[in-house]
Amino acid sequence: METRQLLAFTTVVQTGSFTKAAATLNCSQPTITTRIKALEEGLGVVLFRRLPRGIQMTSAGVELLPFARNIINLTEKARKAITMNGEPHGKLVIGSAQSLTDYRLLPLIEYMCWRYPSVQLSLHSRNALYNLNSVRDGQLDCAFFIGAIEPREGLETTVLCPEPLVLVAGPNHMLTQRQSLTEDDITSSTLIRAENGASYHELFEHSLGYDDTRAPVLELDSVDAAKRAVASGLGIALMPEVTVSAELADGRLVRLPWSSTFRVYTQFGWRQDNSTNPAVTALVSAAAQVVSDQVASLT
Template sequence: MDSTDLAFFAAVAHGGSITRAAARLGTVPSNVTQRIQRLEQQLGVPLFYRHGRGMTLSHAGERLLPYASTVAHTLAEAGKAMQAGAEPSGPLLVGAMETTAALRLPDMLVRYAMDFPEVDLILRTGTSQQMRDAVLARSLDAALVAASVIDLAAQPELLAELVGVEELVLVTAPWVSLFGPASIWSSLQDTKLIVFRDGCSYRALLESVMRRRGTARLRMMELGSLDAILGCVRAGIGVSLLPRALVEPLLVDAGLASLAMHVLPDGAGRVETLCVRRRDGFVSAALAAFLQRVRQQFDHSVLVTPALPLTESPLA
């Protein structure tokens, strides 16, 4: 089998038609058709079912696709390795949770950009599941995610490195704390949970905590940005679960009239942050420098700030 034939086969499989595959590959449809026909003749089996809406994989094609994808990715990684220089340069795509990007990365990214101006760095944010899946799909070189979405036994393609532990706190409007620790859970029974979209590890933890505390019905408000979540919490529309290191400066800067935070009991708010990448991915000089800066930024430390008794209430 020819690697180019396999690449054409994978393009048709993903595009669903000869025409879309040709456009993606930058060639003419007749060339794609010839390549697919030659591959089918070599293997002695049909790889696609042809129909009016395009082409779908046959059973044999479904079996071949993972191998074709592996070959394509291996060739792409080999090309990166041959083109890479000793100094950080070229494209670098990394991902992070929205809160991690806001809390831990701004200063680091500024220093990285100044030190390595030849690197074209793109930072994408989203839920931990989205970032993990993007790394698995090779859309990102690395990502910072919550440990709860990583199962190395089920995802052996990934390498994961612990970079820190965040403490999450329940964030409410300031008057919620007036109920006191003994009754706050009952006061939240019918409140809305202000959260990121499904797949957010902090959202999953908040849902779990509320259920364990006897909340029968969870009411969700999904928002796409941290600022929007904080605004709704300030207005008393609902509550959220956010890193303490992110919330505490807001209490100091804006005063007690803005927000209140509540420490979860029994260490339930402590979550690990991991840096994940593919095991078979090429580590360019740009990626190596980024990973080193991440380690320095987090310093493998427990990212838990000291207690501020005047601005928090413990949840019993």
Template sequence: MDIKHLKTFSVINRTGSFSYAAKILGYAQPTVTMHIQLLEEEFQVKLFERLGHKIKITQQGEQLLYYAEKILAFSEEAVSVFMEREVGMGKITIGANQSFSVVRLPFILKSFIAKHPSTDVSLKFGSIQEIYEQIRENVVDVAFFLTKEVQYTDLIVEKLFEESIVVVIAPDHPFCRYSALGIQDFQTENLIITQENCTYRAVIDELLQEAGVQPHSLIEINNIQAIKQLVMSGLGITVLPRVSVEYELTHNLLTEVPWKGPPLRVFTQIAYHKDKWLSPTILSFLEETRMNYL
């Protein structure tokens, strides 16, 4: 029984796809198929059934999966423990969406690396759904979400901080004469905002849908710096975390207009898998993160 074969078996079960598992693991698809065939020959069972273009784990596969997950968890734990003892350095892979990487992550990393200079830090970015999948597949150890409260049955999610969300415009925009803006005011404006399934976008979409408001134009960009540049050019308005526009507000490059609509509740949250073994390095990172917020 080979650890690599068990890992392949586990990833196929989670993704429901041989081809997707091959992509995640960095194997050619025939290699993934061979891993499963070798396991099936060793245990004399059928692990997956093909139903059209879909696959489903068998009852015997479910039994093996129980032990495979435990073996993989202990294997990962052993590698982490001995690496940190013998090499004197830890390793952590952090997932985050683009907004968080610009807004909060640099401060956390700077503080953590100053205390743990020998730690090997890897960063992976993506949408909320992509980050969630990365946690489930153990591609990342911990991940940050900057969005409304999220809940997943297989993750432990800690709410760290409620972010202040503001509506900002160019200093010469006509809305500068308004004492406050509501969601109805978006009806005639170009709204420049992050792409769907990213960060706090869902909060804005819900407000627009509930109010029956359709902006004059919706410009979607998954880059905060680009959004700010377009707003400063006078192309439209945007909604961003205050911390991401502090410099522009202070230097009169952007102007905040008070919000009179429903509360825009967005939180910085950190998450990891409920079955994840937390190495000393991961525990130290979690503690450092909490110290930066609590």
């Protein structure tokens, strides 16, 4: 099993055809076919089914894919590490929640670009579950996420800061007149989700016993859209305080009298086998410093 065979395999999966894979890798289609056949013979399995309208991965191919990606990534990282003498370099593909990308990470990105010009950052905003699974299977190098402190299988994690949550409504919402809120007050109001799949939504709704008989949930999957919807009176939303501090200060949104029964934190996670990557190490160190400074400036 050779790296070039694995690269041919993953490229065929990515492009969906042997012809496109050959164009991507700048080689001939027979070369791709030969490498795939050699890989199949070496493993003793069939990786693709050849169908009239294209190809389809077999179960063996699906099982091989994350391992193949990891081997290719590690091979490339080893090659670069040998030639760069430990200086942070290369490309880091990073996952993040949208709220963190927009309200916490821009100073970090600026610092990394200035301090480590040989490190290329590629940031992708998705929910925590997707990002952490993508770190595990090698599609992402690391991820920033909001969640409870708990073991994460196969990952190293570090806590960057507590992430306070606030329940907000528009200035004309009826709940803004209440001195305190009951569970029924909250569950009878339309809940607007700013980030689908965010663990703090699950913790919040579980703590209140949300079910199909409760008021509807409006899923917008956008922090800015959720803030506009809440301000217009469509419902209430649970959001990281850092994302709504400006709106709370100028009155476009109002903090409701609710206290969380759980705590969540902004955290950084990476694969355990990626702990010696100088670029990841540099990002961890920089993130801890930048986020700490950011939190201190707001207190």
